[in-house]
Amino acid sequence: MKKKVALLMALGSTMSIIAACSSEPAKEAEKPAEKEDKAASYMNATGFPIAKDKITIKAMGLKDPGGTEWNDLELFKKAEELTNIHFDFQLAEQSTYEEKKNLALASGEYPDVFFRSISVNDEEVYGKQGTFINLKPLIDKYAPNLKKRMEENKELKAAITATDGNIYALPYYVQTSTLNPHVSFFNAEWMNRVGMTMPQNTDDLYLLLKAFKEKDPNQNGKADEIPWSSYRFEAMNQFILPAFTGLSGGPVFDVKDDKVVFTPILPEFKEYLAYMNKLYKENLIDHEFLTQTAQQHLAKVKSGIVGVYNTSPTVLPPETTELQDSLEPITSPFNSKKVARAYSPIYTGRAAITDKNKYPEATMRWIDTWYAKSDEAVQGLSGTALFVGMENEHWEYADPEKKTYKFKSPVTSFQDINKKVSVSSYMPSYLEFMPYPSGSPLMEMKVKGVQKRQEPYMKSYFPTTARYTKEEGEKATIIETDINTYVEQMMTKFITGDEPIQNFDKYVESLKKMKLDELTAIKQAIYDRWLKGKNS
Numbered sequence: 001m002k003k004k005v006a007l008l009m010a011l012g013s014t015m016s017i018i019a020a021c022s023s024e025p026a027k028e029a030e031k032p033a034e035k036e037d038k039a040a041s042y043m044n045a046t047g048f049p050i051a052k053d054k055i056t057i058k059a060m061g062l063k064d065p066g067g068t069e070w071n072d073l074e075l076f077k078k079a080e081e082l083t084n085i086h087f088d089f090q091l092a093e094q095s096t097y098e099e100k101k102n103l104a105l106a107s108g109e110y111p112d113v114f115f116r117s118i119s120v121n122d123e124e125v126y127g128k129q130g131t132f133i134n135l136k137p138l139i140d141k142y143a144p145n146l147k148k149r150m151e152e153n154k155e156l157k158a159a160i161t162a163t164d165g166n167i168y169a170l171p172y173y174v175q176t177s178t179l180n181p182h183v184s185f186f187n188a189e190w191m192n193r194v195g196m197t198m199p200q201n202t203d204d205l206y207l208l209l210k211a212f213k214e215k216d217p218n219q220n221g222k223a224d225e226i227p228w229s230s231y232r233f234e235a236m237n238q239f240i241l242p243a244f245t246g247l248s249g250g251p252v253f254d255v256k257d258d259k260v261v262f263t264p265i266l267p268e269f270k271e272y273l274a275y276m277n278k279l280y281k282e283n284l285i286d287h288e289f290l291t292q293t294a295q296q297h298l299a300k301v302k303s304g305i306v307g308v309y310n311t312s313p314t315v316l317p318p319e320t321t322e323l324q325d326s327l328e329p330i331t332s333p334f335n336s337k338k339v340a341r342a343y344s345p346i347y348t349g350r351a352a353i354t355d356k357n358k359y360p361e362a363t364m365r366w367i368d369t370w371y372a373k374s375d376e377a378v379q380g381l382s383g384t385a386l387f388v389g390m391e392n393e394h395w396e397y398a399d400p401e402k403k404t405y406k407f408k409s410p411v412t413s414f415q416d417i418n419k420k421v422s423v424s425s426y427m428p429s430y431l432e433f434m435p436y437p438s439g440s441p442l443m444e445m446k447v448k449g450v451q452k453r454q455e456p457y458m459k460s461y462f463p464t465t466a467r468y469t470k471e472e473g474e475k476a477t478i479i480e481t482d483i484n485t486y487v488e489q490m491m492t493k494f495i496t497g498d499e500p501i502q503n504f505d506k507y508v509e510s511l512k513k514m515k516l517d518e519l520t521a522i523k524q525a526i527y528d529r530w531l532k533g534k535n536s
Helices: 001-010 015-022 031-042 072-081 092-109 119-131 136-142 144-152 154-160 188-193 202-214 234-239 241-245 265-283 295-302 318-323 359-372 383-388 415-420 441-457 470-496 501-513 516-535
Strands: 055-062 085-090 113-115 172-177 185-187 226-228 251-254 259-262 306-310 323-326 347-352 395-397 404-407 431-433
Touching: 001 119, 001 185, 015 516, 031 259, 055 092, 055 359, 055 395, 072 085, 072 359, 072 415, 085 359, 119 347, 119 470, 136 144, 136 359, 144 154, 144 359, 154 172, 154 516, 185 188, 188 318, 188 323, 202 265, 202 306, 234 241, 241 265, 251 516, 259 516, 265 404, 265 470, 265 501, 295 306, 318 323, 318 441, 347 359, 359 383, 359 431, 383 415, 383 431, 395 470, 470 501, 501 516
Parallel strands: 055 085, 055 113, 172 431, 226 306
Antiparallel strands: 113 347, 172 347, 185 306, 185 323, 251 259, 395 404
């Protein structure tokens, strides 16, 4: 997760450079048809090798901490042998990648292709200028694997389509058993000791937490139990809030019947705040949830004084596996449907081909290799291989049902994969890998909990891949920053009782004065474009 957050942080652009570039006149991009006519002279449109004679493509990529040079990786060597394409990789660490990328684009000294970290701003600015070429014709003709994935999941096309209708960068598309985090684990032994069963609604949850507080479930003779401990609002927003609203996105913009709504002004949100205030006043939730660090929260869980928690159980001692379980979504008097958040498996901006590339067709075919499923792979090259290496060479299934896997010596971890075999994540590829690591009972419990307790109730929320135009983005950023800050401040006050719930209408009026209606209209516009892209 740290790696993921770090990589997502790397997506932010140096805005001054982008603004400067935005003022430059657009370049006349070479027409896709003209480049397609050249394809037959140097490459094979299907089959392998891709290039008839060895070609070299210059690429810039984001290097993982502790990773090695990509040309030294086993999988990239194998790909070069298969495709006849050599890459001259210019790699940069996270700390310098964004600066180097932006300087290259601003100076005009940029490579044939960028890998792993292209922001939406990059796509919108450099795509429309012609620096990043439109990939739609290339996908249609040279990317059969990606086309299949786009047909299987219509949201994939919507996610990568720019506001002008073109596609300038390719995605990382993920389906794994460990993708969806579960935010509501609890001590099952405590539940048995207090004689309670799995809560089905907010009333049941209240009674369970009250029993955790009053009946000494850790049996130490002390009133030291914390019925629910959380690190900030996340667990409560993801577990308790949907019980009231029937929406899964949290205290942000969401979608109801294709209409964008702002959850923090809904009447059901007011009821959620009143419920949370009740839990807070009765000491049923940790009063330090807003001030403690993740490490402090984890320490409490490990000390045996917490009933419900939102840290991953995989960090707990393995011998506690049978003591842990996960809650399933609940309902409330204001919503009768159980709802869990479905996380987006699509990460945009993983590869962009520039107008300097003499071999865009071959580049697209090389990239498309990694969108193959395992049973579509040529010589084992697929998105799964890119992630975890070659089956029976770097890893193998650890049980007959193929529910778990283990690495094969000398590979012992993903650190070894990154050093010797491949770039294991966030490359343009399709990852379909459902087994979980063998010998990890807590991970098994977590995966089974998600599959049993959450997946049947998962619901999508406002698409994180919906895109602003430049003008929309400039307006929305200013308004939304102020609104989000205000909402979090007021949530804290309502829950702790510093602000009486009777002032909820005044809070809504204040949001209206902060241009909430204008922001909602912008969100509706970008959602409508996203929906059009999905349905086209």
